[in-house]
Amino acid sequence: MAVSSSSPPSLPLNTIVHMLTIKLTSSNYLLWRNQFVPLLASQELFGYLDGSITAPSPMITASDGTPKSNPAYTS
Template sequence: MVHMVTIKLTPTNYLLWRRQFVPLLESQELMGYLDGSLSAPVAQVHAGNDLVPNPAYKKWHTQDRILLSLLYASLTEECMAEVVNCTTARDAWLALEVSFSHSSKTRELQLKDELQLM
């Protein structure tokens, strides 16, 4: 999927980057990892008197790592600093949104104003 993400995130193109990323994730049924609708199951379950690893958690964790790697691959070096402490794909997604969506929205409004003046 890395090859399908052609625009890397920079501090000025968040809306374009997000616009290409969301449909890709939706088509692969991965958006739930980012929007929180598919949260992590418990890591261990009871099997009799013992706690054993939960296979559902292992699957979730593997998918989350793949998605986190995809997010990392779509960032410029400059933007990687925003997600360096994130442990899940959702954490990274939210950190990027907080860091870049406001400035992108401002830029979008500025461009609309400029187009109207033309």
């Protein structure tokens, strides 16, 4: 039986950098944005920029009540 995943496969950062063929300058924002936004949306990251997705808390409370690093924050 096949297992389905709800999130798209992530691209490594070095691959993403090579997909952006336009370097942002003071005169080409709209052109750059038209290339960058779909890339972020395809990786389900654009919501972090527009505020529709909030970042996870850096710390969580462990079952014993002590604070610990949130693995969802670092991944």
